[in-house]
Amino acid sequence: MQGPEVAWYLVVAAFLFATGALGVLLRRSPLIVLLSLEIMLNGANLALITFARHQGDETGQIFALAVMAVAASEVVVGLGLIVAIARKRIDLDVDKLNVLRG
Amino acid sequence: MITAAWICLVAPLAATLAITLLGQSLSRRAAGYLATASVLGSFAAAVVVFAKLWGESPDSRSHASTVWEWLNAGSFHVGLRILVDPLSVFMMLIVSGVGFLIVAYSIGYMDGDDEERRYFAYMALFVFSMLLLVQAGNLVILLAGWGLVGLSSYLLIGFWHDRPSAVAAAKKAFIMNAIGDATMALAIFILIQHRQTLNFPDAFAVGPGHGWLVNLVALGLLGGAVAKSAQIPLQTWLPDAMEGPTPVSALIHAATMVTAGVYLIVRTHPVFEQAPRVLELAAGLGAATLLMAGLIALVQTDIKRVIAYSTMSQIGYMFLGAGLGAYGNAMFHLMTHAFFKALLFLAAGIVIHALADEQDIRKLAGVGGALPWTRRAFLIGSLALVGIPPFAGFFSKDSIIASALGRGWYGGILFAVALAGTFLTGVYAFRLYFVVFRGEPSAFVREHVTEHEHSGEGPFSMTAPVAVLAVLSVIGGWIQFAPVWHPVSDWLDPVAPPIATPSNTEEALASLFALLLGLSGIGVAWMLYGARRWSVPRYALGQRVLEHKFYFDEAYDIALYRPSVALAVGLKRWFEDPVIGGSIKEFATGMRDLALGTRRIQTGLVRTYVLAIAASLVVLMVVFVAVR
Amino acid sequence: MGNVVVWVVWVVAAFACISSGIAVVTFSNPFYSALALIGNLASLAVLYLLLSAEFVAAGQVLVYAGAVMVMFLFVTAYLGGRADAPWAGGPTWQQIGGVLAAGAILVEVIVVIGLKAGGKLSHEAKIESGFGSPHEIGRLFLTDHLLAFEITSVVLLVAAVGSVILGAHAHARGALVERGKEAGAGT
Numbered sequence: 005m006q007g008p009e010v011a012w013y014l015v016v017a018a019f020l021f022a023t024g025a026l027g028v029l030l031r032r033s034p035l036i037v038l039l040s041l042e043i044m045l046n047g048a049n050l051a052l053i054t055f056a057r058h059q060g061d062e063t064g065q066i067f068a069l070a071v072m073a074v075a076a077s078e079v080v081v082g083l084g085l086i087v088a089i090a091r092k093r094i095d096l097d098v099d100k101l102n103v104l105r106g
Numbered sequence: 107m108i109t110a111a112w113i114c115l116v117a118p119l120a121a122t123l124a125i126t127l128l129g130q131s132l133s134r135r136a137a138g139y140l141a142t143a144s145v146l147g148s149f150a151a152a153v154v155v156f157a158k159l160w161g162e163s164p165d166s167r168s169h170a171s172t173v174w175e176w177l178n179a180g181s182f183h184v185g186l187r188i189l190v191d192p193l194s195v196f197m198m199l200i201v202s203g204v205g206f207l208i209v210a211y212s213i214g215y216m217d218g219d220d221e222e223r224r225y226f227a228y229m230a231l232f233v234f235s236m237l238l239l240v241q242a243g244n245l246v247i248l249l250a251g252w253g254l255v256g257l258s259s260y261l262l263i264g265f266w267h268d269r270p271s272a273v274a275a276a277k278k279a280f281i282m283n284a285i286g287d288a289t290m291a292l293a294i295f296i297l298i299q300h301r302q303t304l305n306f307p308d309a310f311a312v313g314p315g316h317g318w319l320v321n322l323v324a325l326g327l328l329g330g331a332v333a334k335s336a337q338i339p340l341q342t343w344l345p346d347a348m349e350g351p352t353p354v355s356a357l358i359h360a361a362t363m364v365t366a367g368v369y370l371i372v373r374t375h376p377v378f379e380q381a382p383r384v385l386e387l388a389a390g391l392g393a394a395t396l397l398m399a400g401l402i403a404l405v406q407t408d409i410k411r412v413i414a415y416s417t418m419s420q421i422g423y424m425f426l427g428a429g430l431g432a433y434g435n436a437m438f439h440l441m442t443h444a445f446f447k448a449l450l451f452l453a454a455g456i457v458i459h460a461l462a463d464e465q466d467i468r469k470l471a472g473v474g475g476a477l478p479w480t481r482r483a484f485l486i487g488s489l490a491l492v493g494i495p496p497f498a499g500f501f502s503k504d505s506i507i508a509s510a511l512g513r514g515w516y517g518g519i520l521f522a523v524a525l526a527g528t529f530l531t532g533v534y535a536f537r538l539y540f541v542v543f544r545g546e547p548s549a550f551v552r553e554h555v556t557e558h559e560h561s562g563e564g565p566f567s568m569t570a571p572v573a574v575l576a577v578l579s580v581i582g583g584w585i586q587f588a589p590v591w592h593p594v595s596d597w598l599d600p601v602a603p604p605i606a607t608p609s610n611t612e613e614a615l616a617s618l619f620a621l622l623l624g625l626s627g628i629g630v631a632w633m634l635y636g637a638r639r640w641s642v643p644r645y646a647l648g649q650r651v652l653e654h655k656f657y658f659d660e661a662y663d664i665a666l667y668r669p670s671v672a673l674a675v676g677l678k679r680w681f682e683d684p685v686i687g688g689s690i691k692e693f694a695t696g697m698r699d700l701a702l703g704t705r706r707i708q709t710g711l712v713r714t715y716v717l718a719i720a721a722s723l724v725v726l727m728v729v730f731v732a733v734r
Numbered sequence: 735m736g737n738v739v740v741w742v743v744w745v746v747a748a749f750a751c752i753s754s755g756i757a758v759v760t761f762s763n764p765f766y767s768a769l770a771l772i773g774n775l776a777s778l779a780v781l782y783l784l785l786s787a788e789f790v791a792a793g794q795v796l797v798y799a800g801a802v803m804v805m806f807l808f809v810t811a812y813l814g815g816r817a818d819a820p821w822a823g824g825p826t827w828q829q830i831g832g833v834l835a836a837g838a839i840l841v842e843v844i845v846v847i848g849l850k851a852g853g854k855l856s857h858e859a860k861i862e863s864g865f866g867s868p869h870e871i872g873r874l875f876l877t878d879h880l881l882a883f884e885i886t887s888v889v890l891l892v893a894a895v896g897s898v899i900l901g902a903h904a905h906a907r908g909a910l911v912e913r914g915k916e917a918g919a920g921t
Contacts, residue, residue: 007740007784011855014847016748016781020755020774022840027759028716029832035764035810037712039771042802043755046778049790057785060859062870065790066879069871072790072797073886077893079802083809084900090813098712105710713828720835727842731849 005057013054020047032097034089038082045075107158108171111190114151114198115241117144118234125227134222138213141226145209145233149202156195164600167192170243170305181302187243189306193601196437196594197240197369204361204444205233207571211452212353214567215459225265225351232258236362240369245294245304248370252290252330255363256283262358263350275346282343286333293326310376324381327374328388335367335421337395342658344418348410352455355410360417360451361444368424368440372433372602379431379605386516389429393523396422398656400530404537405652408465409454412538416491417447419527426524427506430517431605434595435509438586439502441594445582446490446498449575453484456564456572457542461554467541469550474543476551479569481543483576488535490579492624493528498583500621503528508608508616521616528620532627540635744784750777764813768806775799787866 020043027040049068056064090096121144125137132140159167172187188194209229216222235258239251257280264276296319297304331337336344347359358364371378371388378385399419406412420443427436457473457480458465474481490497493504507528510521586594595604608616633640654660707714750773757770775798782791825833847855864870875883902910 005858006737007744009856010858011847012744012748013781013785014855015844016751018840018843018847019752021843022836023752023755023759025720025839026832026836029713029720029836030829031759033764035806035813036758036767039758039764039767039806042771042798043758043774046774046798049794050778050781053782053785053787053790056787056866057861058855058858060861060865062866062874063879065787065866065871066874066882068787068790069793069875070882070886072793074889076797076802077889079805080893080897081900083805084897087809087812088900096813101712102710105708713832717828717831717835720839721831724835724838724842727839727846731842731846734850 010054010058014051017047017051017054020044020050023047032099034082034086034096034098034101037098038079038086042075042079045071107155107190108169108188110151110154110158111171111188111198111241112173114148114155114202115188115234115237117147117151118230118237120144121230122227122234125223125230129223132223134219135213135217137223137226138209138216141230142206142209142213144230145202145206148233148237149199149206152195152198152202155190156199159190159192159195164596167600172243176246182298184244184246184304187247187305188241189243190241191601192597193369193373193437194241196441196598198237200441200444201233201236201240201362204448204575205236205357207574208353208357208361208448208452209233211356211455211568211571212351214565215353215455216351217565221265225262228258228261228265229353229357232262232358232363236366239366243306245297245306245374248373249287249290249294252334252366253287255358255366256280256287256334259283259347259358259363262354263347265350265354269349271346272349275343275349279343279347282340283333285340286330289326289329289333291326293323293330296323296326306373307376310374320377321381321384324378324384327370327377328384331367331370331388331425332391333367334370335364335425336418337367337391337422337425338398339658341395341399341418342655342662345411345414345655348408348414352410352451352458355414356448356451356455359414360447364417364421365424365440365444368421368428368436371425371428372437372598375428375431375433375602385429385431387429389426389510389520390516392422392425392427392429393520393527394422395419396426396527397523397530400527400534402652402655403534404530405649407467409457409467409470409538409542410451410465412467412534413447413450413454416450416531416535417443419531420447420491423503423506423524423527426520427509430506430509430513430520432506432509432607433602433604434592434598435502435505435604437598437602438594439499439506442490442498442502442579442582445575446487446579449483449487449572449579450491452568452572452575453480453487456480456568459564459568461551464550464554467538469548470542471551472543472545472547473551474545475547477543480564480572483572484539484543486576486579488539490583491535492532492628493620494624494628495621496580496584498579498581500617501583501587504617504620505608505613507620508612509604509606511608511612511616512606525619525623529623529627532624532629533631536628536631537635540631544636740784743780747777747780747784750774751781764810765807768803768810771806772799772803775803785866786861789866789868789871 024040024042024044024047027043028037031037031040049071052064052068052071054064056062056068086096089101094100118141121141125132125140168189168191170187170189172185175183175185177184209226212225212229216225219225232255235251235254237251239248239255242248242251260276260280263279264273266272294304300316300319301310333340344359344364348355350358378388396419399415399422403412403415403419406415420439424436424439424443427433427439457470457477460477461470461473464470486497490499493499495501507521507524510517510524513520586592634642651657754770754774754777758767758774761767761770775794779791779794779799782788782794899910
């Protein structure tokens, strides 16, 4: 294979995953949290594709496509929730959405 | 004969069950008749057994019958065993005979009471329990009967259960009896371990060389006897037991139950004979009790209490006799005492019933004019009590006193005490007679008696038993006149051979002294209360001590009751509340606090949960890598 | 020569990827975050191409960057893009914990990669030219991984239904529920 070895791709994937995690943990707007979640998923996808190339087996790519479909569905539902919350005039702040507290 | 013995035992039980199960469908009168009939049936069966036994030769007069094997542990067998022998038949006759008369009397006495059925059920239960006790063939059945009579006594003392004093008296009687039950049980345990059997008489051959063991057993049995028979130191329950109806006092606390202790000693005399010190202790306790009770009876103002202390005193005589080894004499006195004591109680009951349940002798004064036949009956009973010939007590009491003579210095003391007792008996018995039945009627009497003059002294059911008992108190003693003819002692000889047989001179001496002292006692009572020539001496201290019954109740209160209560309160404060309650509460509070603490993890914030997931992910990755 | 080109492309794409990722997380305006994400997705598509995953790269651009991000942008525009100030005030415990956790994850993953797979990662498998082509992906979807295919379609259906219900207005939602009940009761 030309270009960097597989390991470098994995490093990039790790970076993406960590960055996404950071976003989920640090941001207060649910919209941004969803976006960060997308980044994490993409990082995982990159890892999957990388290993597919490494093994020479397209299963990884199939998996990545499935992940993409699921991510899309999840974004749909998540955005629907956010819109419903906004319609109820509730603050879009993850810290304020704590009705399920014990 | 065995069948008859079983019928004698079971008939009152059947009556109890019938009255209990039939409940309201049985009229109150019918319950009374049923109970009376059952006890009469018992008496008839007892007579049959007696007749059959009499027909046999003296050596073979012992039959046992075991119906059900209860415990079978290796070599130890215990069953429902009854024993028919001279001693048990003697007691069966007394219990069922006198019991029949008293239950019949109750029909009239308790007439009109709302809970008459319950009363007769309890009375039948009592007769059954007492018969079980005397017919028992082993110590376990005897203990069963022992406990049941204690129960019946409790139920009957507290019969009028809306009276707090009655309830308290019932509890007191039961608890004090329980002390005796406990010591008896301990004695039985020792016997089980040692003899592997509890059947009479095999259980008693403990054998020499076990000195302290036998003493323990004898002490345990004596403890039970002392509790049941209200001797010192467990005597305080008997006067309070007078809270029950008068027939109850007559049957249970005069004629039968309280004499069970004497029966026990006579029945288990082989054990006592192997522990002579304990036997001497029994005699000493009897003597002390008879003296103390006689003194207290001098100042009592409740008619039933005087008679109760008299009972205590006379049982002291029986204990004295049994402790001295004069078993036949003690049992004979038991029989005559049953007659005249029941007579005294039932006659007192007629007076109480006629005077609206009043029992204070100052208020009852002078009622003899209105109730002449009752007066005569009471006179007969009192004469028998003091032991004036030809009445019953003379023949039985003097033999006991005579038995004390052959025993060295200890016997001498007992002899003197017994004689002092006869003097006191004369004084208190005739104090009661003169105050209640002689003299001018008090205001109270005049008020109440005019209503009853037209209906006779009482219903037939009440006067007839009194009449029968009066006759028995006259002729009952004629069955044995110690020096000359003694069928009672001969009858009981195979079972309980006496170890003290006073000689004729000793008998005569004792009789003479006793008679003289008795008569002088009567004379003193006449002077004080009859003719009122002397005034009653007033010694403040003595009066107070006697009125407080020698401060036994107060002593027990301080020595036993208050420390127990303090202990209980202290335990509650220092142990139960902090440790147990505290630990339970602490446990609960701890769990609650734990839950509250754990609850704070549920912040409701998504970010917290995600952080938790991320952190666990970090840790798990390390673990994963390290493990692989 | 080709190798150098690939290397350069890789460096640029990787750099773009990482920086846009950081940008998504740090911008306070959600609109800018969404735009940064689009850039992220595009650079990822380039990386996929470098890894011979042509179909996936196309799918990424069409589905993700085309559909999903458009949805995001619609919603962000609808909501008015309220900006929050995540970095205001000092760092809270939550933030410190978050940074630590994310950093730990990063370090661990790299260490794991280095430790466990060091040697083996250098040798890639040989692939033929059809690797990652639509033909291959389609064949696999319809033979070896048919179940995954079907389940994924069900998931998409469920998401569609859910979004319709979530999106309906309150009284319309009630009417929807009513109609659903009647349909169920009638059958």
